[in-house]
Amino acid sequence: MKRKNIQNSNGITISDSIVMSVKQKHPSMRKLYAAAISIIGMLSVIMAFLGMFHFRYHQGNVAAAFLFFAAFHIFIALKGGKALGAYLLSVVSFLFLAYKKSSKLVLGFKFVYNIIYKETFESNLNYYKGLRRVLEEPCITTLFVFYIWLLAIVLCYFTICRPNPVLPLMVTFPILEIGMYNGVKMPVFWGIMCIAYWLAILAMSTIDVGEYSGGQSGFVRKNNLFFPKRHMKLKVTERCGMFIIASVMIVAVLSYGFLKITHYKRSDSINEKRRDISDAFDDFTFENLGESLSNITNAFGFNLDYENHKLGASDHIRYKNVTDLTVTIEKPVKGALYLKDYVGAVYKDNQWFKLPSSKYNADIFDDFKDYDVHPQNFPALFSRYIKRSDEKNTIWIKNSAKKKNRIYSPYGVEDLGKIKYENDTLAFPGNKKGGETSYKFVPISPDNMEVLLDSGIEVFFSKNSGSSFSLEAPNRSVYSASSITDKKWQDAVYKYCDENGLISYDDYFTIDYELPSDDAYLYDHGDVLMAELLQNDYKKFVYENFLDVPDNQDMAEVRAAYSDLVDVEHGNTPKEVFEILNNIRTRIAANSTYSLAPGKTPSTRDFVNYFLLENHKGFCTYYATSGVLLARMAGIPARYATGYILVENDIKAGKTNSDGSVTIDVKDNRSHAWAEVYIDGIGWIPYEFTAGYTQQEINTEPTQATTTATTQNSSTTTTTGTSVSKTTGNSSVTTSHTTTKAAGSDVSATTIVPGGKNKSGIHIPKFIKKLFFFILFIAAMVMLIRARRAFILKTREKHFKTGDPRTRIRYMYSYAEKLLNELNLRSEYGNYKQFASEVEKWHGGISFEDGGFEKLTDIALDSAFNNKTPDNEELKKCEKTLSDLGEYIFKKATVTQKYKLMYLNVLLKGDD
Structure with missing residues (x-):
């Protein structure tokens, strides 16, 4: 056949397209290839997932469901045409039955998640509590059957009918990721088959995409020849899919053999x-x-230093054994060394926050700045006074690149005048050279402070109106400001006492120490007297701001469980304070287990309540937060701190330098959280609540929580619920996962529910809840559909009304093609004039004015090939033709077709 060329006066040659067809010599295997690929996809995903975990389900029922759903959906996909209506029936049936079985499916999901959770984190703890084991097998079986049904619907249609990787990936990849991202081993063979399926369907959906396929009708220019765009695709995709699967399997076998022979292991x-x-x-x-x-x-290797103090958001932590800090100490120290970078004061919504900046507008903070003595200095000054020693130490801290933007400071900093202070929390060196900071400090640790205060000079402290402690009025000592030997501190002390009305006569003032008034050390160290004067005022601020505990049911339950420790009267002497803190620490350790994988705190639960009364597993943040709140309940000011800890064994294991200093590489496993408690007369010092952490060593091997019981003085009844600890006399009573109530008490208004939370209130029937959520879901879907429709209509109107006229007519013609497609009229091979004549023959004068579509076609062709710009009058006539055509199609459509045109295809405005 010879191609006919026509050349016009412009020198443009238009060549007719030649359409050829040949008789098929061999039967087509395309559909069978597609069916085989879909079966491979379904089977590999199911077997890979089941191979990662150990579920209790009815294998026969699951296998039968696989065979039935696979055969049914493959059959109707292969039949095609009107048989695809059965697909819609299958989808509707799936949604209806899923709704009917929703409670069973939810239970099945909970059982499955519990198994995944326990096997992933090697835990015996169920994430979802209170599930009846007898329901496990039927519920999991039901869930698996419905998932296989969903797989069959999606994979068969989008593999056989319309190859597309998006939805198949959405229903297969997340299932496998559950195991892969948690390090669970997947069966190698089935994992490779899954990858092969994904690559096959990706190839099937993209292999025939080229210059000539898809898109709008038009021409392709080659030199001076114009060829109509063809819509025929060369369908060899299914064979390519099978080839890819075979190739992947061959490569996998060869790679596996190579790795076995060479004994290769990942680094x-x-x-x-x-x-x-x-x-x-x-x-x-x-x-x-x-x-x-x-x-x-x-x-991925890009450091983005960000940190908040949300608690319980991660179900585990893992250390990498990398060096975060390099610390050098001038002289080895006894006890633990704490380096802090954050202090939290407000506990709210399972998170620690800093004290609001408005709180620091108190006058006392102006005095700290004026006299250059800060709360961060108190522990060093007062401990030095008690020990009667001026011994100091120096520490150099060099951060790794990962921690380059952080500054860590020890307790007991005293280098006055060269340190910057952040309110009453942190201390920063005046300069930072080479990424290294340094401090002069007096070592402060919980143990040495407790021993020091217990065995040192007896100190009495004044009663503070903001404190919950009751204490007899102390004996006071009178001092003379003029006796202070350092002129700087003499003037400072006198000025402060004079401004605050503390001068009794001449230059004499009182302080709350029962010590000799002629104490030479105090007169030689005016900074200690200055610090004591400031501390008397600062204590009011401490007791007003660091005793707050959330006022809610969760904290009430915690207080009730620890009432024997926190609801006791005591003084505020260091001995009494440490006794209470030590009792709290012992009780928490007895009822809990140190674990780096305690699981996430449920979003509906309070972090401390869940740890202390139910989960009983946690790491330092759990212990520190709980300790702070329990200390506050006991009337001891406390707050939360984070940073790093070095114990004596770490320091002993460090490198001793020629000058006697010690250098320690601080690993990431020494990152830590602890409590800060305020000791009257000393200031803020660290206190360790975490089980296994001592001043000498860190032993965090998991140990089982101990449980003790004693005979109660009154009869009790026990019901399943949260853990409550109670003390009778000197004996401790701890019942794990139980709630104990005295006999005869009214328990009718309280319902004990799984998870340890006591709930009371109106019972809402399940079917009402389901109906409510179903209505809510339907409403959300309707809003989404209407929003999509409004967006498309607005966009189309914008394309018709604004912009370049040539672009507007192109959009109009494209829209006309879509409308005519609803009337089963399609342009073949880009013969636009012939198509316009055919449309006019059937619909001219009926669906629109005679010649309306031919006029639209002529304007569009002139715009596309003759560079002619249509005027507004012509565009309005084109819009009128489209409007008339749309109204005709809408009137002729059935009710179902109208909704499809309005909301699914969004072709017509309709009459809504």
Whole structure:
């Protein structure tokens, strides 16, 4: 056949397209290939998931469901045409039955999640409590059957009928990721088959995409020849899919053989990086978005230093054994060395926050600045006075690149005049050279402070109106400001006493120490007298701001469980304070287990309540937060601190330098959280609540919580619920996961529910809840559909009304093609004039004015090929033709077709 060329006066040659067809020599295997690929996809995903975990389900029922749903959906997909209506029936049936079985499916999900949770984190703790084991097998079986049904619907249609990887990936990949990102081993064979299926369907959906396929009708220019765009696609995709699956399997077999022969193993660095990425994605939550993104970027090697103090958002922590800090100490110290970088004062919504800045507008903070003595200095000054020693130490702290923007400071800083202070929390060196900071300090640790205060000079403290302690009025000592030997501190002390009305006569003033008034050490160290005067005023601020506990039911339950420790009268002497703190520490340790994988705190639960009364597992943040709140309940000012800890064994293991100093590489496993408690007459000092942490060593091997019981004086009844600890006399009573009530008490208004929370109130029937959520779901879907419709209509109107006229007519013609497609009229091979004649033959004068569509076609062709710009009058006539055509199609459509045109295809405005 010879091609006919026509050349016009403009020198443009238009060549007719030649359409050829040949008789098929061999039967087509395309459909069978597609069916085989869909079966491979379904089977590989199911077997890979079931191979990662150990579920209790009815294998026969699950296998039968796989065979039935696979055969049914493959059959109707292969039949095509009107048989595809059965697909709609299957989808509707799936949604209806899923709704009817929703309670069983939810239970099945909970059982499945409990198994995944326990096997992933090697825990015996169920995430969902109170599930009846007898329901496990039927509920999991039902869940698996419905998932197989969903797989069959999605994979068969989008593999056989319309190859597209998006939905198949959405229903298969997340299921496998549950195990992969948690480090659970997947069956190698089935994992490779899953990858092969994904690659096959990706190839099937993209292999025939080229210059000539899809898009709008038009021409392709080659030199001076114009060829109509063809819509025929060369369908060889199914064979390509099978080829890809075979290729992947061959490569996998060869690779496996090579690895076995060479005994190849992934390097530790690759494994570490993989675990980092896995942990970062696993811990991702929108509630903790900033830190989640920081973790992900850090896992990929891009440091984004971000930290908040949200508690219980991560179900585990993992240390990498990398060096975060390099610390050098001038002289070895006894006890633990705490380096802090954050202090939290307000506990709210499972998170620690700093004290509001408005709180620091108190006059006492102006005095700290004026006299250059700060609360951060108190422990060093007062401990030095009690020990009667001027011994100081120096510490140099060099951060790793990862921690370069952080500053860590020890307790007991005293280098007055060269340190910057952040209110009453942190201390910063005046300069930072080479990424290194240094401090002069007096070592302060819980143990040495307790021993010092117990065995040192007896100190009495004044009664503070903001304190809950009751104390007899102390004996006071009178001092003379003029006796202070250092002129600087003499003037400072006199000025402060004079401004605050503390001068009794001449230059004499009183302080709350029962000590000799001629104490030479105090006169030689005016800074100690200055600090004591400031501390008397600062104590009011402390007791007003660091005793707050959330006023809610969760904290009431915690207080009730620890009432024997916190609801006791006591003085505020160091001995009494440490006795209470030690009792709290002992009780928490007895009822809990140190664990780096305690699981996430449920979003509906309070962090401290869940740890102390139910989960009983946690790491330092759990212990520190609980200790702070219990101390506050006992009337002891306390707050939350984070940073790093070095114990005596760490210091002994450090490198001793020629000058006697010691250098220690501080690993990431020494990052820590602890409590700060305020001791009257000393100031803020660290206190350790975490089980296994001492001043000499850290032993965090998990140990079982101890449980003791004694005979009660009155009869009791026990019901399943939260853990409550109670003391009778000198004996401690702890019942794990139980709530104990005295016999005869009214318990009718309280319902004990799984998870340890006591709830009371109106009972709402399940079917009412389901109906409410169903209505809510329907309303959300309707709003989404209407929003989509409004957006498309507005966009189309904008394309018709604004912009370049040539672009507007192109949009109009494209829209006309879509409307005519609803009347089964389609342009073949780009012969636009012939198509316009055919449309006019059937619909001219009926659906629109005679010649309306031919006019629209002529304007569009002139715009596209003759560079002619249509005027507004012509565009209005084109719009009128489209409007008339749309009204005609709407009137002729059935009710179902109208809703499809209005909301699914969004082609017509309709009459809504």
